[in-house]
Amino acid sequence: MNEIELRSYAxxxxxxxxxxxxxxxMHIVEMVMQQILxxxxxxxxWEPAETSEELRIILTTNxxxxxxxxxxxxxKAALLMNEKYGPFGGTLRIHIKKRIPVAAGLxxxxxxxxxxxxxxxxxxxLGLDVAGLCETGGKLGSDVPFCIMGQAAENINLKERFxxxxxxxHCALAGGTGTDLRPVAGLKSHLVLSKPAVSVSTAxxxxxxxxxDIPERxxxxxxxxxxxxxxxxQIEENMVNVLENYTLKEYPTxxxxxxxxxxxxxxxxxxxxxxxxxxxxxxxxxxQSKRICEEMIEVNRESYWxxxxx
Numbered sequence: 001m002n003e004i005e006l007r008s009y010a011x012x013x014x015x016x017x018x019x020x021x022x023x024x025x026m027h028i029v030e031m032v033m034q035q036i037l038x039x040x041x042x043x044x045x046w047e048p049a050e051t052s053e054e055l056r057i058i059l060t061t062n063x064x065x066x067x068x069x070x071x072x073x074x075x076k077a078a079l080l081m082n083e084k085y086g087p088f089g090g091t092l093r094i095h096i097k098k099r100i101p102v103a104a105g106l107x108x109x110x111x112x113x114x115x116x117x118x119x120x121x122x123x124x125x126l127g128l129d130v131a132g133l134c135e136t137g138g139k140l141g142s143d144v145p146f147c148i149m150g151q152a153a154e155n156i157n158l159k160e161r162f163x164x165x166x167x168x169x170h171c172a173l174a175g176g177t178g179t180d181l182r183p184v185a186g187l188k189s190h191l192v193l194s195k196p197a198v199s200v201s202t203a204x205x206x207x208x209x210x211x212x213d214i215p216e217r218x219x220x221x222x223x224x225x226x227x228x229x230x231x232x233x234q235i236e237e238n239m240v241n242v243l244e245n246y247t248l249k250e251y252p253t254x255x256x257x258x259x260x261x262x263x264x265x266x267x268x269x270x271x272x273x274x275x276x277x278x279x280x281x282x283x284x285x286x287x288q289s290k291r292i293c294e295e296m297i298e299v300n301r302e303s304y305w306x307x308x309x310x
Contacts, residue, residue, distance in 0.1 A: 002047070004122055006155050008040040008096070008115040009309065010106040011146060012273040012280050014171075014187060014227075015218035016241040018209055026177045027206050032223050033143075034187055035150035035170045038306040041097040042074070042112060044119040048090040055082045055089065061096040073113035073140055081120045084136060088124060101195045101302045105202075105274030107143040114147035118158060130167035134181070142178030149181060154309045170309045171227065173220060185227040186310035187235060190283040192292045194261060195302040196253040198277050205275035208246040216240055236269035236282070247276040254279065260299055264292045 016031040059068040059075050069075060074094055082088055094116060100108035117137055121128045128136075130152050137144035152158050152168035162168040171186030218240035226234035248255050254277045262270045265281035272279050283289040289305035296303035 001122060003043070003045045004119050004157060005041060005043040006115045006119055006151065006157055008042045008100075008108075008111040009035050009147070009150055009154060010038045010100045010108060010111060011035050011143065011150065012106065012191070012193075012308075013241055013271070014235070014239055015220055015223050016243055016274070017217050017220065018206070018214075018242055021210065022177070027209075028176060029178055030173070030175050030220055031178070032184065032218075032220060032227075033146045033172055033174055035147075035154065035309045036191060036306050037309055038100055038106070038193065038304055040100050040108065040112060040115075042115040042119065043095045043097075044116065044123060045093040046090060046123040047093070048088070050089075052089040053087040055079075055087065056091045057094065058091065059094045059096070061098055063098045063102070066096075066098065066102070073109045073144070074116045076140055077113040077116035077137075078120065080136060080139060081117060081124070081126075085124065085126055092120075101278065103199050104195045104278040104302075105200070105272065105276050106193075106278055107147055107274070110141050110143035111147040111151075113137065113140045114144050114151055117144075117148060118151055118155070122157075130162055130165045134167065134179070138179040142174075145179050145181055146172055146174060149183070150309065173224060184224045187227060187308050188230070188310045190286050190289040190307045191280050191305070192261070192265070192283055192289045192296060193273075193278055193280045193304045193306065194257050194296040194300045195278040196251070196257050196300050197302070198251055198253050200247060200251060200254075200276045202275040205243055205246050208250070209243055212245050212249070214242045214245050217242060239269045239271045241272050241274075243275050244272050247272060251277060253277070257296075257300060261292070261296060264295060
């Protein structure tokens, strides 16, 4: 095998709680993460060189504003795999067809990095299981291990290989800095997503959350129990993201988006994903998600209808 194409799935947070801060400034979190079908396509081609141990990476995308060097997590993922399991001499061509909004709280960049790890595991015949890939992925970012787990469970080119791997999952409880993961039952639901035309710094949100009151926190164990029994009312009751307490105060356009979507999705729940600014709402049918998406596009161009994977 010298060529592969994989889907790079986005995620949403069904819950997100901040439990404290480590000495290095990283926050301790506890959150339920759910993979969704909105995805990028990542194609990879490996051209080995017989006389060289130098790795040449050529990264391209369909978005001119995206970096194609070490600033891109997909590029970093290739460097890391070569450093840890190489050296591999030759040319690695990576093309990312982006659909997931950038800097949106949907782990698009982290998912791309996870996809490259999966791809090189196959192209370089490394034979790593999900745990091994997650260990490497944790060095790239806190969302990368979950993306690895979700892709192992859903990707048509991966799911058979990882069918018996206990860490291949669509939904997980994340603790620590986000890399301590426990598979849990997932949510089956149609969704609508809407990203306001604003950039939200994840670092600023986590720094700011330490300075604001948090009146309500999610009950993650209750959420996990509700997911297991498919109790939608309990799932919705426990859909709480404490980062909303900062982002909604600082970004009025996110408040407007959430309020607008809440009216359209009633009585279903609406929540911000990650540190924002993307807001998602649960829908009862694909027809409803498409209809609401059409209305939300009038508010935010980057609005999408999709569903969870499970």
